[in-house]
Amino acid sequence: MTRSIRARLLVGTIAGSSLVLLATGVLLYRSVRIAMRAEFDRMLAARARTLASLVEGEGSEFEVEIDYRLLPEFGENAARPEYFQIRRGDGQTIERSLSLGDGDLPQADRTAEGYGACSAALPDGRPGRVVTVSASARTEKRSRHPSAAITVTVAAETAELERNLARLRHLLAGLGLLAITLAAATLYGVVRRGLRQLDDLATKIAAIDPNRLPERLDMPHVPQELGAVVTRTNELLARLDRVLRRERSFSADVAHELRTPLAGLRSTIELAKARPREAAEYRAALQECLSITTRMQSMVESLLSLARAESGAEAALLRPVRIWPLLSECWSALADRAARKRVEVIWPGRPEAVAVSDPEKLAQVFRNVLENAVSYVDEGGRIELRVTPNRERVEIEIANSGSHLTSEEVSHVFDRFWRGSKAREQTGEHFGLGLCLVQRLVALLGGSAAVRHEPAGRFVLTIRLPTDSTAAENDTESPSATRTPAA
Amino acid sequence: MRVLVVEDYDPVRRAVVQALEEEGFAVDSSRDGREGLWHARATPYDAIVLDLMLPELDGLSVLRELRRSGQATPVLLLTARDAVCDRVKGLDAGADDYLVKPFALEELLARVRALVRRRYDKKDPVLRVDDLEIDTARRTVRRGDQEIDLTAREYALLEYLALRQGELVTRTDIWEHVYDFHSTAQSNVVDVYIGYLRRKIEGPGRRRLIHTRRGQGYVLGTDA
Numbered sequence: 001m002t003r004s005i006r007a008r009l010l011v012g013t014i015a016g017s018s019l020v021l022l023a024t025g026v027l028l029y030r031s032v033r034i035a036m037r038a039e040f041d042r043m044l045a046a047r048a049r050t051l052a053s054l055v056e057g058e059g060s061e062f063e064v065e066i067d068y069r070l071l072p073e074f075g076e077n078a079a080r081p082e083y084f085q086i087r088r089g090d091g092q093t094i095e096r097s098l099s100l101g102d103g104d105l106p107q108a109d110r111t112a113e114g115y116g117a118c119s120a121a122l123p124d125g126r127p128g129r130v131v132t133v134s135a136s137a138r139t140e141k142r143s144r145h146p147s148a149a150i151t152v153t154v155a156a157e158t159a160e161l162e163r164n165l166a167r168l169r170h171l172l173a174g175l176g177l178l179a180i181t182l183a184a185a186t187l188y189g190v191v192r193r194g195l196r197q198l199d200d201l202a203t204k205i206a207a208i209d210p211n212r213l214p215e216r217l218d219m220p221h222v223p224q225e226l227g228a229v230v231t232r233t234n235e236l237l238a239r240l241d242r243v244l245r246r247e248r249s250f251s252a253d254v255a256h257e258l259r260t261p262l263a264g265l266r267s268t269i270e271l272a273k274a275r276p277r278e279a280a281e282y283r284a285a286l287q288e289c290l291s292i293t294t295r296m297q298s299m300v301e302s303l304l305s306l307a308r309a310e311s312g313a314e315a316a317l318l319r320p321v322r323i324w325p326l327l328s329e330c331w332s333a334l335a336d337r338a339a340r341k342r343v344e345v346i347w348p349g350r351p352e353a354v355a356v357s358d359p360e361k362l363a364q365v366f367r368n369v370l371e372n373a374v375s376y377v378d379e380g381g382r383i384e385l386r387v388t389p390n391r392e393r394v395e396i397e398i399a400n401s402g403s404h405l406t407s408e409e410v411s412h413v414f415d416r417f418w419r420g421s422k423a424r425e426q427t428g429e430h431f432g433l434g435l436c437l438v439q440r441l442v443a444l445l446g447g448s449a450a451v452r453h454e455p456a457g458r459f460v461l462t463i464r465l466p467t468d469s470t471a472a473e474n475d476t477e478s479p480s481a482t483r484t485p486a487a
Numbered sequence: 488m489r490v491l492v493v494e495d496y497d498p499v500r501r502a503v504v505q506a507l508e509e510e511g512f513a514v515d516s517s518r519d520g521r522e523g524l525w526h527a528r529a530t531p532y533d534a535i536v537l538d539l540m541l542p543e544l545d546g547l548s549v550l551r552e553l554r555r556s557g558q559a560t561p562v563l564l565l566t567a568r569d570a571v572c573d574r575v576k577g578l579d580a581g582a583d584d585y586l587v588k589p590f591a592l593e594e595l596l597a598r599v600r601a602l603v604r605r606r607y608d609k610k611d612p613v614l615r616v617d618d619l620e621i622d623t624a625r626r627t628v629r630r631g632d633q634e635i636d637l638t639a640r641e642y643a644l645l646e647y648l649a650l651r652q653g654e655l656v657t658r659t660d661i662w663e664h665v666y667d668f669h670s671t672a673q674s675n676v677v678d679v680y681i682g683y684l685r686r687k688i689e690g691p692g693r694r695r696l697i698h699t700r701r702g703q704g705y706v707l708g709t710d711a
Contacts, residue, residue, distance in 0.1 A: 252568060256540070259567035263588035264498030270592040271502045274509070288498055 005198075009191045014184045021179055025172040033165055037129070040161050041117040044131035048115065048152040051084055052135030055094065058148050062088070062137055064095040073156075074099050082156040083123065089149040105153045108132040120155070128157045197226055205233065210244070246416075253417035254303065261296045265289055302433040305364065306416070309440035316358040316444050323353040323387050323394055323465075330366040331385075334374045343374070344382040353389035355465035357445050362465075365441050368434040369398050369461055376459065378402025389467070393447075396463045403459035410453045414439045435461070488603045488647065489513040489530065489664045493523030493549065494538040494565065499588070503536060506592045507599065511626065511639045511646075513666050520544030527553055531663055532560050534602045536595070539566040539577065547580050554581035561602035565590070600624065607650040614649040616696055617709045619688060621649050628688070635687055640665070644680050645688070648697070648707040657704035681705060 056063050064086065068075045073082040074097035081099035087107075088094055096103070103123045108116035108130050115133045122128040131154050136147040197219075204217050216234045219226075272285040308314045331345075338345060355362070373383050381401035388395040405413070412418045417432040435451075438461075442449040447465040454460060490512045494500040500516055507514045515530070517523040520541040527535055527549070535553075539546035550562055561583040566573065569587040577585055583605070584598050600623055604612065614621040619630045626642060628635045637645065643665045648656055658677045685697055698706045 252570070255569075256567040259588045260496055260499070260540075263565075263567070263590065264496060264502070266589040267502030267506070267592055268498050271506050274506065274592070288501075292498055 006191055006195050010184070010188060013187045013191075014180070017183045017187075018180050021176045025176050029165075029169060029172055032168055036161055036165065037117075040129060040158065041115070041131050044117070044129060044154045044156055045115040045133050048084070048131055048133035048154040049135060051086065051154065052133060052150060052152045053138070055086055055135075055150055055152075056138040058137065058139050060088070062094045062148070062150070066095070068098060080157060081124070082154070084152060084154045087151045087153070089151075094150065105155050106130055107151065107153055110134055119158070122155055122157060126157045126159065127162070128155050130155045194223070197222055201226060201229065208237070210240075250416055257299060257417060258296070261292045261299075264292050268292070299433070302437060306433060306437050306440060309437065309444050312444075314444070316361055316446075318356050318358055318445075320354050321357045321359045321362055323355060323396065324350050326359065326363055327366055327385060327387070327396070330363055330370055333367070334370050338374050338377075338383065341374070341377065342380045343377050344380075346382060346384045348384070348386055351387060351389055353387050353394045354467060355394045355447075356468045357447075357465055361441050361445060365438050365445075365463065368438045369463070372434050372461075373398055373400040373459075376400060376403060378457075392467060393464045394467050396465070397460060398463075399458055399460040401456070401458055403453065403457045405453055405459060407453055410451055410459075413451050414449070438463075488533040488643065489515070489666070490534045490536065490599060491523065491526050491530070491532045492516040492536045493518075493520065493526075493541065493546070494536070495519060495541050496538070499538075499565075502592065503595065506596060510596055511643045512599070513643065513664070518542075520546065520549045524549045524552055527558065527560065528556065533606055533664060534599050535560055535562045536599065537562050537564055537582075539564060539568070539573075547576065550577075550580045550582060561606050563595070563598055563602060597624075604650075609650060614646070614652070616649055616652050616707055617694060619649075619696060621646055630688055630693065637684075637687060641680060641684055641687070645684055648705065651707070653706065653708045655700055655704050655706055660704070
């Protein structure tokens with residue numbers, strides 16, 4: 001059916017109010033009809049009682065004195081005659097109105113009010129009401145007989161009553177129609193006005209420029225129901241704004257991080273060929289270009305890994321992975337650098353720990369975390385590696401001394417291209433992508449990564465990886481499951 | 488002319504410093520903003536090449552700090568950010584020029600030369616004193632029809648004197664604008680180079696252009 005709120009509201013409210021009006025009209029009409037009939041019946045009953053008072057007699061002898069000049073409607077020649085019939089207790093007729101002739105009137109069953117009434121066709125065919133009243137005939141004073149019971153039945157046409165009722169029906173129907181029309185017009189206006197705010201809202205939302213997202217819906221006077229929509233929309237805009245800002249600053253950062261080494265390459269090459277030089281100078285220039293290129297390459301690789309991890313296009317091939325052998329293998333590549341910085345490496349105990357993970361991605365995580373620790377540990381400082389296997393998670397803690405980060409800075413270590421102010425001294429050495437990549441990869445592996453900063457410059461990175469013990473018993477060579485990252 | 492280069496990325500800094508030196512500039516360099524600001528305050532440089540992203544103190548802060556303390560040294564900003572708002576921010580902070588990385592070394596040198604000329608209110612890249620012509624773009628010197636061959640240091644000294652022709656230039660001025668921190672300080676080195684210059688540009692039959700003000704310094708010009 002129709003999908004317009006306006007149409008639904010209108011149809012619903014108009015149908016509802018019409019039903020109410022119809023029901024009210026019908027009820028009103030019915031009660032008025034009942035009241036008018038009762039009044040009509042009471043009037044007939046009163047006339048029947050008047051007639052009964054004219055009956056005198058006892059036993060089987062009754063006498064009725066009726067002056068038809070005073071009651072012409074019961075006469076022979078009345079234009080719209082009425083009828084009566086007086087009967088004895090045993091049902092035998094005592095007297096009939098002249099208008100009735102030899103005919104009989106039906107008797108209505110008497111009710112508690114002392115008379116009975118029913119609708120019936122009159123002897124001449126017109127519709128009418130018949131009322132029967134019980135009474136006693138008058139007796140002479142000091143008579144030995146008890147008064148005799150009689151019934152008087154009076155019948156009269158109801159044409160006028162029906163005409164009045166018909167007039168009432170028409171009046172009610174007309175009033176009802178008028179009321180429905182007025183209500184419909186009013187409702188239409190109210191609904192239109194109410195929904196105009198929705199149109200306004202739609203217009204405002206349509207006018208939002210994604211390039212100027214700090215913009216918010218400014219609708220202070222919206223009704224309560226729309227207020228929630230406006231608030232939620234503004235919250236959505238704020239979230240979008242944050243994401244867009246991050247993406248924009250990311251592209252700007254990528255541009256910056258790529259332009260800087262490019263500038264180094266270009267300047268070095270231009271300088272080398274600006275004039276004839278010694279062979280050694282060319283060699284030095286080439287060496288410089290090579291190391292810049294290597295660093296650029298590793299940055300591009302990191303960016304690609306990050307993009308793959310974030311896009312979720314890549315699924316993790318999960319299988320049981322023993323943590324210590326992998327961690328040792330990753331460490332061996334960095335051991336020389338650590339030794340040059342005279343770093344003390346502490347591995348307190350080596351409990352057997354198995355995580356269900358993707359060995360290649362986990363190795364990438366470990367390489368980045370260890371590289372970070374070796375880069376930022378102070379000369380002669382210490383690096384601690386601690387693995388704690390639990391029932392559901394393996395916890396891997398990598399700590400290094402000599403951190404200069406402030407607590408505010410610690411909250412940014414997972415941001416892309418973020419570097420502590422100390423690390424900035426070495427533009428080109430660190431891209432600020434390592435820990436960001438760690439976080440995304442660990443999330444892809446179903447785990448979590450967190451950092452904390454302890455007093456005396458101890459920087460601790462904790463990685464929690466899931467251990468699914470049932471999966472751990474499977475053949476270690478076959479991938480036991482794949483996990484795609486949650487959006 | 489003496490230039491300060493503040494840039495943290497080694498390959499760019501090394502190349503820019505060497506290129507400027509080969510152009511005859513006396514160059515000092517610095518790897519972070521704090522040290523750069525300290526140098527810039529201590530020495531009246533003829534131009535400063537300043538990177539925006541610097542450790543310790545970023546380039547914009549260095550620039551604002553310099554301008555706040557009344558330093559008018561021309562500043563050429565280097566940055567990897569090329570958005571209009573970044574450039575506007577840099578210029579509004581008091582920069583004189585702007586170069587986006589990666590840049591051509593040629594262009595950087597030309598811009599630095601232009602900044603230096605502007606510092607001495609010279610628009611024409613060719614400086615003239617009597618019949619002596621110094622082409623600062625091509626770094627050639629001629630007197631009359633004759634080309635004069637100068638060493639880098641001699642050229643730098645002559646260019647500085649020519650930029651301030653008619654003014655009294657003290658030995659300290661020369662020391663500060665023609666030599667960098669690495670030069671060995673010998674008290675008579677200025678006088679020695681003035682002697683070399685005189686021999687090359689004045690010679691017999693030519694008008695004297697370099698005049699000595701005893702105890703004060705030198706004036707380059709036609710009048711005594």
